[in-house]
Amino acid sequence: MSNFEGGGAVVTGSARGIGLAIATVLARHGASVVISDIDADAAGEAAAGLVAEGHRAIAVPCDVTDEAAVTALVDACRESFGSIEVMVNNAGITRDSTMAKMSLDDFRTVVDVHLTGAWLGTRAAGRVMREQRRGAIVNISSISGKVGNFGQTNYSAAKAGIIGLTKAAAREMAKYGVRVNAIQPGPIRTAMTAAMPPEVLDRMLESIPLGRIGEPEDVANAALFLGSDLSGFITGTVIEVAGGRNM
Template sequence: MPTTLLDNKTAVITGAAQGIGYAIAELFVAEGSRVIVADIDGAAAEVAAKQLGGPDVARGVRCDVTSADDVDAMLAAAADAFGPVDVMVNNAGITRDATMRNMTEDQFDQVINVHLKGTWNGVRKAAAIMRERKTGTIVNLSSLSGKVGMVGQTNYSAAKAGIVGMTKAAAKEVAHHGVRINAIQPGLIRSAMTEAMPQKAWDQKMAEIPMGRAGEVAEIANVALFLASDMSSYMTGTVLEVTGGRFM
């Protein structure tokens, strides 16, 4: 049997019950990884884990990434089920879009907490385990919104830009311990959330994409696999745009 890219690796993926997170989990399982499907919706995480092949290859865990205790428990569950974390994917996120004039302080705080603090919790907790073992990869999900800024997303754009800075700073701290940390900036990706946007907004975004189409969740998963595996063994602190050429 050919060796797979993540053979016998333990991967933890947050926000993995659906969308991009689930697509990453699905590909990682196909590439030989055992996966912890973490999500704020524990029931959905368990359903997703069952769909991925059940307890031998995937376990569902409820995790609120804004809670350091929850993240510790998630990583402990991974170690108990499959062994210490080898690959950490910080994907969990929410949107609370509104113009700056109308955005509430609570809407700002919620998005910053889930994306920025949540990613920080995932990075620092996973890196602490990985550095002791002198190996490991971390993949953070930023967004094109963190590069160019989007109207109605001062909270989301700030958080996603922050993830880029965090990725680079953390990568410098742990590189000599054998731990690599990189980030992905997706553009317009076809999902239930994006397809629900008004047609006018969709058409405007499509007009900005040189390749003339939206991306698919599997195309983000492919890049996550590249960064998680030894194919990217000499890369750390990098940000890969997966945007169809939008805003290059």
């Protein structure tokens, strides 16, 4: 379907969940992957798992809000694998509560991890990719940034911001052959959704036309498409991976 011929791919927040699924799918399609996460131990285990499957993978711990660490992350990919073909800005957290109860720290921290983190990752990868004259950046937003979720003024704001960032960066990077796109997942089966009460999950299922919750691999397959030459004429777009919910 697509082959990165050993070129490098970085996925932030990829020790588990959607990020790990993205790194795994990219590795299975020939990319050499950098597993990166703020959780260094889990990143090491995830990279070891991919190596055990016969793939090329290294772990580089990184807090996406740390400018120097994000630069070092991209440099590590280029030094280890010779290039950076794909950068996936995926790391994320939630600190949900209604606005009335939300602290400024909860707002700033969520915006910092998602939006500033994606901006730092896009800028750092973009600098190398523009020299290479090729590359694809994939930013993980959320349907929450499209429709606004109750209790997520911080998260929805950050995820909507990622769309503006993606489109502006896509315009700036196009002349260098670098594409920038975003994915808006709906509810996906990860630790985040496993923590939901069953009745909330049931109500959610009723609102999904395709009648199931998404799997991390559903998002990973969209990231593979946007990261590969199969999407060579696509930039500045948003793909919803939400089973038709909130279409």
